Amino acid sequence: MLRVQEHYEYLHTIPEAGLQEYKTAAYVADQLEQAGFSVQRGVNGSTGVVGVYDSGLPGPVLGIRADMDALTHHIQGKTVQRHTCGHDGHCAMLLAAAEASLQKRLVHKGKLKIIFQPAEELGIGAKLMVEGGVVDDVNILLGMHVRPIQECRKGEVIQAMLYSASAKITAVIHGMQAHGARPHLGINAIDGAVAAVSAVNAIHMDPSVSFSAKCTRFLADSGVTNAIPGEAAIVFDIRAQYNEIMKELRGKMIQAIQAGAATVGATADIDISEGCPAAELDPDITKRLGCIITDTLGEKACKPPMTTPGGEDFFWYVIKRPRIKAGFTGLGVDAQPGLHHPDMHFDVPSLENGVRIHMASIVEFLQ
Numbered sequence: 168m169l170r171v172q173e174h175y176e177y178l179h180t181i182p183e184a185g186l187q188e189y190k191t192a193a194y195v196a197d198q199l200e201q202a203g204f205s206v207q208r209g210v211n212g213s214t215g216v217v218g219v220y221d222s223g224l225p226g227p228v229l230g231i232r233a234d235m236d237a238l239t240h241h242i243q244g245k246t247v248q249r250h251t252c253g254h255d256g257h258c259a260m261l262l263a264a265a266e267a268s269l270q271k272r273l274v275h276k277g278k279l280k281i282i283f284q285p286a287e288e289l290g291i292g293a294k295l296m297v298e299g300g301v302v303d304d305v306n307i308l309l310g311m312h313v314r315p316i317q318e319c320r321k322g323e324v325i326q327a328m329l330y331s332a333s334a335k336i337t338a339v340i341h342g343m344q345a346h347g348a349r350p351h352l353g354i355n356a357i358d359g360a361v362a363a364v365s366a367v368n369a370i371h372m373d374p375s376v377s378f379s380a381k382c383t384r385f386l387a388d389s390g391v392t393n394a395i396p397g398e399a400a401i402v403f404d405i406r407a408q409y410n411e412i413m414k415e416l417r418g419k420m421i422q423a424i425q426a427g428a429a430t431v432g433a434t435a436d437i438d439i440s441e442g443c444p445a446a447e448l449d450p451d452i453t454k455r456l457g458c459i460i461t462d463t464l465g466e467k468a469c470k471p472p473m474t475t476p477g478g479e480d481f482f483w484y485v486i487k488r489p490r491i492k493a494g495f496t497g498l499g500v501d502a503q504p505g506l507h508h509p510d511m512h513f514d515v516p517s518l519e520n521g522v523r524i525h526m527a528s529i530v531e532f533l534q
């Protein structure tokens with residue numbers, strides 16, 4: 168009997184923000200221990216949990232990762248945590264698959280590592296786990312995310328999710344304050360910021376590869392309206408389909424912001440957040456996941472790889488430990504109206520398909 172529904176129902180009632188997943192972590196750790204895994208809690212000082220089952224026989228180390236955090240929403244004047252990205256479903260599926268794989272003795276060789284990661288939404292959980300040494304011995308790493316109804320339907324599974332790279336660029340534009348009557352004696356930071364935004368909007372790259380760069384915050388206020396403001400702060404959200412394209416875009420962003428500000432004699436201090444890298448998936452693992460989906464749920468269930476402008480911090484595992492071969496599937500659960508929407512809901516029984524994919528993956532790589 169798969170306990171996915173039971174796990175989901177409990178985890179759904181205890182949504183916790185990134186790095187504060189205390190109850191969630193305690194629950195998954197206790198359940199893993201009861202199932203027969205040796206469990207490490209509080210990985211690298213965080214709420215991360217790892218369960219290991221060693222067959223004692225030579226073979227690959229297979230890691231399967233789920234994220235534990237909920238999102239913080241502001242609803243009707245209240246700040247609340249809610250599982251609007253489906254991470255409670257991810258934990259429930261992985262936990263149910265982990266238990267069943269030991270009960271049914273599915274691990275015949277190598278080692279199975281069950282990884283519960285904190286703070287995916289903050290973009291820092293995967294890096295904390297890597298720095299904690301969690302994937303140092305992992306050969307194959309798998310991830311899975313529930314998908315919105317627009318991307319795939321319940322009963323379907325996307326063979327590979329090709330997430331995009333994303334980052335945030337903060338720029339402080341420095342001009343020179345002056346009296347509103349004597350603008351020629353100052354440098355208007357707003358003019359510099361506007362020029363920087365225009366220069367960014369004029370960035371062109373290979374149009375056959377998707378990317379985007381847009382200003383998402385623009386702050387300037389000297390406190391009075393009859394003076395020339397000396398400082399402005401602007402933020403850009405940038406995305407690119409591949410890590411190489413992201414590198415090129417970052418370079419062009421710095422050039423555009425600095426050159427834009429310089430057109431009025433202003434200067435720019437630029438800070439780029441690390442963000443999330445784009446998907447780096449192993450073609451062989453992706454192919455084998457396709458076969459697993461077809462064998463488990465039928466040929467019609469297997470959907471081809473899908474590109475998404477969304478970000479996922481999972482790929483830090485691969486960027487930081489490039490010898491890992493990774494696979495990442497998208498599970499159809501009819502999630503609507505959309506992920507991160509405060510009213511996001513989905514077809515809970517569909518989670519059983521995810522459990523079956525996890526179990527079939529354990530069979531594929533550890534038998």
Ligand SMILES: [Zn+2]
Pocket residue numbers: 252288506507
């Ligand atoms: Zn999310």
Ligand SMILES: [Zn+2]
Pocket residue numbers: 252253254287312
């Ligand atoms: Zn998510």
